[in-house]
Amino acid sequence: MVNIITSTPIADNGAATQMIDKHYLLSDVEVAKFITYGYHMVELDLPASFHEQIAQQLDGLQSNPGDAITETIPELWQILEHPAVVGALTSLLGHNYRVNSHRHWHCKEPDSPYMHWHQDSTNNRSTQIDRFLGLYYPRTITPDMGPTIIVPGTQFRNAPTDRMATYTNIRGQLPLNVKAGTVAFTHYDLWHGTGANRSSVRRHMIKFLFNRTQPNSAPTWNHDPDALNKVRDWNLRDKAEDVNNILTFVNPIGVSQSDHYKETAIRRRCWAELRGES
Amino acid sequence: MDSDTQQRQRLLYLHARTPSVFSTILGYTLIEPVRGYQTEISAxxxxxxxxxxxxxxxxxxxxxxxxxxxxxxxDKDLDVVGYEFILQKIQSYPSAT
Structure with missing residues (x-):
């Protein structure tokens, strides 16, 4: 049986009500992992030729259209309207989420250097998940192409970008060497940078921004009310695949006990907010 | 030391899990004292x-x-990752580099 629910992403080209398959909503474990690691990856089941066609259009651009990239390449709306994308956004930003009018073509040219670690915007971090990014890669990314690199678990840190200048390699850093057609949803405050592009090709990524429009009054993903009731497993610890153990034990960077206690408390506040408890 | 070489300072920034020198390193940056040297995040x-x-x-x-x-x-907020130690090694380098 296919469960259909109604979600209403508000796009800047007009409101569009979409019927989405409940199958595409995230599970409790996936939501807990997003809270903990700060990212969620989706590989879209669109034809390879579709992604390559977008990549070839990007290859041919002589200037950056900025926010108008979706007018230049209207096929990008099919990414935003894909049920797996709508399902992830609905799960994490609630019904009536907004596709922000800001979006950007990030083209990393051949022979361009790496980009240093940074958090976007100013340092005013929050436990709430009110906005995040969707990074779409139309071509398969290899390490020599200058992939986006993220540091899972850093999304709750109030760290001015200037203070990151003496970091280069950080334990747990994750290069997004992904397959063509991947969308990486990343927490807005996740530390990120890029590798250097030493290949002979342009590395394309389209960045989209999404916003919550209202606080949750109930979970908007495939939620089991008993999800948090599993007892802590002191043997499996971070290897246990359930919400309680993920929120409690996972330590992606291997930070100190003090920091880990703090981030565990923040995760639980975030989980409660998503469940509509506050 | 002949005039074709210089004593130079190599720098190493290590971000450790705690202020103890025995705790695990979470961040690593090596600065070599040669012209044009750049750090780079590994992909x-x-x-x-x-x-x-x-x-x-x-x-x-x-x-x-x-x-x-x-x-x-x-006791609530989180900021940078780890505790920063800065280390050096003094070594001879060809003056031309």
Whole structure:
């Protein structure tokens, strides 16, 4: 049986009500992992030729259209309207989420250097998940192409970008060497940078921004009310695949006990907010 | 030392899990004192040369700055990753580099 629910992403080209398959909503474990690691990856089941066609259009651009990239390449709306994308956004930003009018073509040219670690915007971090990014890669990314690199678990840190200048390699850093057609949803405050592009090709990524429009009054993903009731497993610890153990034990960077206690408390506040408890 | 060589300072920034030199390193930046040198985030698996600050000391690095611990204590907020040690090694380099 296919469960259909109604979600209403508000796009800047007009409101569009979409019927989405409940199958595409995230599970409790996936939501807990997003809270903990700060990212969620989706590989879209669109034809390879579709992604390559977008990549070839990007290859041919002589200037950056900025926010108008979706007018230049209207096929990008099919990414935003894909049920797996709508399902992830609905799960994490609630019904009536907004596709922000800001979006950007990030083209990393051949022979361009790496980009240093940074958090976007100013340092005013929050436990709430009110906005995040969707990074779409139309071509398969290899390490020599200058992939986006993220540091899972850093999304709750109030760290001015200037203070990151003496970091280069950080334990747990994750290069997004992904397959063509991947969308990486990343927490807005996740530390990120890029590798250097030493290949002979342009590395394309389209960045989209999404916003919550209202606080949750109930979970908007495939939620089991008993999800948090599993007892802590002191043997499996971070290897246990359930919400309680993920929120409690996972330590992606291997930070100190003090920091880990703090981030565990923040995760639980975030989980409660998503469940509509506050 | 002949005039074709210089004594130069190699720098190593290590971000350790705690202020202890025996705790695990979470961040690593090596600065080589040669013209045009650039650091770079690895887009592949990074091989950590040292597990702890102590390992680096055993390899001849000298600590020139210990982590600042005077920052206001906050039991709720999180800021940077780890505690920063800055180390140096003085080595001879060809003057032309």
């Amino acid at each position: 592949s698996e990074f091989e950590w040369p040292y597990k702890t600050v102590h390992d680096a000391i055993v390899d001849g690095w000298q600590v020139v700055q210990f982590p600042h611990l005077q920052a206001p204590f906050d």
